[in-house]
Amino acid sequence: MKILRAALLLLLCSTPLAQAAAPARVVGLGGQITEIVYALDAGERLVGADASSIYPPEALKLPKVGYFRSFSIEGVASLRPDLVLASDQSGPPQALEQLRKLGSPVVLLPSEPSLEALDQRIMGVAKALEIEARGTALVRKIHAELKAVQPAARKPRVLLISSHTGKLQGAGDDTAAAAMLKLIGATNVLASQQGYKPLSAEAAVALRPDVIVTGNMSVDASGSLDAFLAQPGLSATPAARGRRVIVMEDLLLLGFGPRLPEALRQLEAGISGKAGAR
The missing domain is CATH 3.40.50.1980 (Nitrogenase molybdenum iron protein domain)
Structure with missing residues (x-):
């Protein structure tokens, strides 16, 4: 009987029903990060964001936790996030470490103003939210639109x-x-x-x-x-x-x-x- 119960428990733990659920309470630190969450049609998962998160308009309604470079640890923790998506310029570093100690997973994303880093930001957010297919689709859409953008005729x-x-x-x-x-x-x-x-x-x-x-x-x-x-x-x-x-x-x-x-x-x-x- 004990062997049967153990086998049943092992079976349950290996099924999708027993897997950890995708993050449902997310805090965004950095306006570009929060905007990406909305662009991936996952805005309903956001429970808070920093003061630089000003787009789309829905982001303005989220509880604010200060500015991402000097955010409030207490403000973030009070929202009970199961994921914090943060620009790599968020901080200070000890504040991010404190969030981790409090049990909030923190994913840092690159902030460089380059196409490569933009792709990494999008796919990093999509992977953390377990919606990678949406991330791939958004990256492809952006690159397709960029091909249609014409350089300025004048060089002012x-x-x-x-x-x-x-x-x-x-x-x-x-x-x-x-x-x-x-x-x-x-x-x-x-x-x-x-x-x-x-x-x-x-x-x-x-x-x-x-x-x-x-x-x-x-x-x-x-x-x-x-x-x-x-x-x-x-x-x-x-x-x-x-x-x-x-x-x-x-x-x-x-x-x-x-x-x-x-x-x-x-x-x-x-x-x-x-x-x-x-």
Whole structure:
């Protein structure tokens, strides 16, 4: 009888019914990661996200756990996640380790602004959620759409600006926005710089950009597009004088996520003067 019971128990443990269920309570740390979950039609599994998770609109309704670079351990733990999907820039590291000690599996995903890393992000999320077929389909869809995106006919000098904190920050190389400019063949006037750095009024004037690219939040922080362009330095540039400005939704511009083809189309249209510039 004992042998029979043992055999029955072994059989039950080997059946799909006894396997661990796919993650159902997920927290996203990083706007690009959260957006991928929604793009994979798995948004219903999200029970929380960080403050950078601003797209799609449903993400704004999720309980927030702070900013992914300095998230709240208590905030995440209170949501009782069975999976935390995090950008590899999430932290600090000891906070991630504490989550693991509390019993929450943490999957770190690459944040680099490259097509290879985007594929890895998507497939990493899909594998963690046990929906790999959806991940493969999404990657194929993105690459198919990218083939249809035409490089900008003009090769203007573009200045990428962030000023939602009230101070001008210029985007150099190794940023998502700069990587997108490369994909459409435009020239980043700050390509010799790494990452985002403060930009003085004098430097902005000297760069003489033909086009300025920025996010909604930077314009909103100024109160209006006119006020944004009137900032010292920007107002004297050829781009500001000609009102050649492309304003994009922030995560679309900065996320290098599943909407990459859409972001490139908006940039190309703005640069060519078809649409998107104001």
